[in-house]
Amino acid sequence: MGKTHPDFADTIMAVVEKLAPDFDRSRTETRPSSGGNYTGLTVNINAQSRAQLDAIYMALTGHPMVKIVL
Template structure:
């Protein structure tokens, strides 16, 4: 296999996904539930929450144990499609 053909990630791997949106009481739980559909092994400790200095926005870093690129793609599609979400990195 050439360097070009090598996958960017080797699975399984711990992979952080940063999700940002307006501050809302249900934001963390909603994102947790969206991700859990595709990564059922996540627990609350896999989520790190930060609130913006102005208090208007929240940033979550959700770290999943990814088993495939397809799984990561599904998580990204689920999260980016939610109306509470502004950005996903």
């Protein structure tokens, strides 16, 4: 989840694609918050290892556009 921005979804999906090359953008869900200030993004991947999953988590939590990663 991050502040609503026109490039939020594309930017975050690009981060995921770097670490999960088989990531399918069409399986991504985007939801605005009730006030429209934040955007929730759900990405689905087939993790190949715990290390890959940890790397994705670290990349997302360290990204300046991301507020929360679950």
